[in-house]
Amino acid sequence: MTKHWKRSRITKAFADGSRVGSFAEAEARLDSIRLEIVVGADQIATPAGQAAALTAVTTGRKCFGRVTIVANEDAALIAKLPIGKSVLAVARRLGARLTDMPSRKATHQICIGDAPATAGWSTACWWDRWLSGTRAFADGAVGDSRLALAGAFAGALAVRQVFACAVAGRNVLPHDETVSLWSPWTEVKDGDVGPERFDVPDKLWLLGLGHLGQAFVWNLCLLGGSGDRLAVLQDDQQIGTENEATSMLVLPGGRQIGGMKTGAARSWLEASGWRTRLVERRHLGDITLTADDPPYLVSGLDKLEPRLVLAKHGFPYMIDAGIGHGPGDFEGIQIRTITKGQDIKGLWGKPPPIDGSRVARLQDSPAYLELQRHLGRCGTFEFAEASVAVPFVGVATGALVAAQIIRVASLEAVPVLLQLELGAPEMATSGSMLPSSGTNLGSCEYRLDAMHRQPGKDDAPESSTMDETERHRTKRSNIHSGGESTG
Known part of the structure; x- marks a missing residue:
């Protein structure tokens, strides 16, 4: 096996786009990035700040081979993860080097909170509850930092801007981006920060635990929560060498190689308080659903055929995530929400025929001819057909999927199809909207005001707080009147 195999699904973005003459050159581009994650004392103890820092650390190390986290103090980890109890302890386990002083050798910096940039190129993570994005300068103060999903998305988006520099072979100026995770298809407006209280499903069926599936689990664990929750984890594959660079739950060191992908997801979810059941076989539409099974299927599969089977299988809700496959669309995200009995004709369209030419x-390009010396002609054919998979795209997709399934559980309308290009996330588009079913299928209430108090930002007038409390109580009482339990 070629030594370039570990990051092969990432370096394909360079080779397939004719950006380099060999996979070795693509590796060198990635290795030339010396990334620092600088975390301010004001954000290291917040859910969003911790999620941004750990997401940037993990995706940065997987892409660039090394990353440094700069922090003057540590903080207890808010999320319950199986790899440490503090932010810096977890960052170290994820492969980061720790320091309290920025280095002059850093080529790129990502700033989180009150952390002035010192490198020549820098971008800053930004959020305000459900709003998330980046700022070209670190002088724009973040807002409500109590939602981890916003931090995870911002961290992924920041690493994406660093990655763009490596792909271009030169520094690309960072720029401001803002997305509403709550409603990414709408134009962001000041003060429209999304709800403070919402519902999270308490039973999920997760199918496909590779690049996208593990990214969803990453976001789910960072979000946290409480109550009796069940996740059915389904995948029939083992962890391979190439998964370390693309899958968020595969840690450095190689000890998980050869283990089942379901096992990696189980260890993270059970540490976060979820009960789990494993199904280590493919779903061929032949698994009979019972009343005790989760009503929500979250799928992240590569091929269309099994998606069509699952869409007809009878889950009350199927939330399907997909990303582009080629060098020009590997940052394209599509999220489809399908209800039981829904007409799925045309929802995916016909799969394009295999383009042999x-x-x-690709096989005749310089990069693949060099690879052919290691894999042979047949090996490069199979590899040329494989998709590009970059970890920050997975995390961003996972945050958007989590937000959409939370909308469903909170009895909000969702789009049948949401499309977003990570290079221009503010240009997200959506299809027709699925109205709320009016029936709660099982959820746990999540209250930012109760779970994460933010000094100086939780002092809203009592009347405002009471209005939102009463609205939420009314919605849930309407759910109860329908005879359904909210878990």
């Missing part, structure tokens, strides 16, 4: 052109 494109695969042949």
Whole structure:
């Protein structure tokens, strides 16, 4: 096996786009990045700040081979993860080097909170509850930091901007981006920060625990929560060498290689308080659903055929995530929400025929000819057909999927199809909206005001707080009147 195999699904973005003459050159581009994550004391103890820092650390190390976290103090980890109890302890386990002083050798910096940039190129994570994005300068104060999903998305988006520099072979100026995770298809407006109280499903069926599936689990664990929760984890594959660079739950060191992907997801979810059941076989539409099974299927599969089978299988809700496959669309995100009995004709469209000429052109490119010396012609054909998979795209997709399934559980309308390009996330588009079913299928209430108090920002007038409390209580009482339990 070629030594370039570990990051092969990432370096394909360079080779397939004719950005480099060899996979070795792509590796060198990635290795030339010396990334620092600088975390201010004002954010290291907040859910969003911790999620941004750990997401940037993990995706940065997987892409660039090394990353340094700069912090003057540590903080207890808010989320319950199986790899440490403090932010810096977890960062170290994820492969980061720790320091309390920025280095002059850093080529790129990502700033989180009150952390002035010292490198020549820098971008800053930004959020305000459900709003999330980046700022070209670190002088814009963040807002409500109590939602970890916003931090995870911002951290992924910041690493994406660093990655763009590596792909271009030169520094690309960072820029401001803002997305509403609550309603990414709408134009962001000041003060429209999304709800403080919402519902999170307490039973999920997660199918496909590779790049996208593990990214969803990452976001779910950072979000946290409480109550009796069940996750059915389904995948029939083992962890391979190439998964370390693309899958968020595969840690450095190689000790998980050869283990089942379901096992990696189980260890994270059970540490976060979820009960789990494993199904280590493919779903062929032949598993009979019972009343005790989760009503929500979250899928992240590569191929269309099993998606069509699952869409007809009878889950009350299927939330399907997909990303582009080629060098020009590997940052394209599609999220489809399908209800039981829904007409799925045209929802995915017909899969394009295998473009043998494109695969042949790739095989005849300098990068693939060099790879052919290690894999042979047949090996490069299979590899040319494989998709690009970059970890920050997975995390961003996972945050958006989590937000959409929370909307469903909170009895809000969701789009049948949401499309977003990570290079221009503010240009997200959506199809027709699925109205709320009016029936709660099982959820746990999540209250930011109760779980994460933010000094100086939780002092809203009592009347405002009471209005929102009463609205939420009314919605839930309407749910109860329908005879359904909220868990």
